[in-house]
Amino acid sequence: xKNYIKSDxxxxxxxxEFNSRLIIGTGKYIDYKQNSDALDASGAEMVTxxxxxxxxxxxxxxxxxxxxxxxxxxxxxxxxxxxxxxxxVRTLRLAKEAGGWNLVKLEVLSDPKxxxxxxxxxxxAADLLIKDGFEVMVYCSDDPVFAKKxxxxxxxxxxPLGAPIGSGLGIQNxxxxxxxxxxxxxxxxxxxxxxxASDATIAMELGCDGVLMNTAIADxxxxxxxxxxxxxxxxxxxxxxxxxxxxxxxxxxxxxxLAGLI
Amino acid sequence: xxxxxxxxxxxxxxxxxxMQDLLDYLKLPANKIAIERNREIVSKxxxxxxxxNDGDIIEIIHFIGGG
Numbered sequence: 497x498k499n500y501i502k503s504d505x506x507x508x509x510x511x512x513e514f515n516s517r518l519i520i521g522t523g524k525y526i527d528y529k530q531n532s533d534a535l536d537a538s539g540a541e542m543v544t545x546x547x548x549x550x551x552x553x554x555x556x557x558x559x560x561x562x563x564x565x566x567x568x569x570x571x572x573x574x575x576x577x578x579x580x581x582x583x584x585v586r587t588l589r590l591a592k593e594a595g596g597w598n599l600v601k602l603e604v605l606s607d608p609k610x611x612x613x614x615x616x617x618x619x620x621a622a623d624l625l626i627k628d629g630f631e632v633m634v635y636c637s638d639d640p641v642f643a644k645k646x647x648x649x650x651x652x653x654x655x656p657l658g659a660p661i662g663s664g665l666g667i668q669n670x671x672x673x674x675x676x677x678x679x680x681x682x683x684x685x686x687x688x689x690x691x692x693a694s695d696a697t698i699a700m701e702l703g704c705d706g707v708l709m710n711t712a713i714a715d716x717x718x719x720x721x722x723x724x725x726x727x728x729x730x731x732x733x734x735x736x737x738x739x740x741x742x743x744x745x746x747x748x749x750x751x752x753x754l755a756g757l758i
Numbered sequence: 759x760x761x762x763x764x765x766x767x768x769x770x771x772x773x774x775x776x777m778q779d780l781l782d783y784l785k786l787p788a789n790k791i792a793i794e795r796n797r798e799i800v801s802k803x804x805x806x807x808x809x810x811n812d813g814d815i816i817e818i819i820h821f822i823g824g825g
Contacts, residue, residue, distance in 0.1 A: 522822075545821040548820070550786060560823060573821065586797070590819050594792035662825075688825075
């Protein structure tokens with residue numbers, strides 16, 4: 497069968513280029529093996545990772561790098577747990593030393609109840625990181641004004657939340673996501689809030705350049721199957737967006753011609 | 759010599775240990791971690807030459823699962 501899908505439709509993030517528009521997390525899985533299997537099923541080429549102290553009392557504990565090879569899959573280190581710009585810079589400098597990547601995910605959270613980004617501190621941290629030479633993908637609120645400020649500062653991707661982290665509530669404010677997509681010249685990636693495959697498709701149909709998710713896959717009854725579903729959902733939404741949907745009509749319009757009836 | 763490593767105190771360590779000696783002592787693979795000494799990053803290329811000093815505060819990190 498002829499392949500009509502444009503093969504040059506790649507996602508460019510900073511100095512990196514990806515075929516897959518799905519980025520998945522590595523938290524909350526039963527174990528790293530399940531995480532690795534889900535990654536294979538998802539077709540994602542980049543995973544988010546956290547930076548933490550090594551357990552010095554048990555050096556034989558399984559390590560993420562033994563299951564997801566950083567030479568084959570890009571690691572996107574995050575700043576989860578950082579509440580100030582200085583903490584974020586410190587964490588990501590260490591991540592760079594451990595892995596060598598320049599592309600990072602900045603998230604400066606606030607109240608654990610909603611895990612909304614502290615936008616004032618996020619802006620400050622983004623500035624520090626960009627000055628330090630990082631390519632910053634930034635988790636942010638779905639506010640077009642803050643999104644524009646982050647883009648102007650030089651962030652390489654704007655990543656508004658669809659709904660609170662880990663909530664699985666889907667895209668709550670399509671109007672804002674669409675506004676951010678329309679105004680942005682850098683990729684827009686919905687980060688957080690996706691619960692099921694149709695949520696990812698909706699994000700892509702709104703014109704987002706990608707989707708980042710963790711819990712939607714990790715907390716599914718069958719994470720491997722859900723990873724596969726998400727792969728297809730993102731592709732479906734992207735193709736649908738590029739294809740351009742039909743106009744909505746108020747009344748029915750028959751698909752079979754009415755002329756020539758016997 | 760004593761050190762603080764990831765918040766834990768290590769006493770009676772031999773003098774003039776290098777960073778690599780410490781990793782060997784802790785049985786940690788150098789290629790999978792990064793180290794900070796007194797809030798300054800220690801580059802991997804200097805693990806064999808960086809001599810630890812009494813009272814150094816060491817942080818050894820790696821990548822774990824996260825979103």
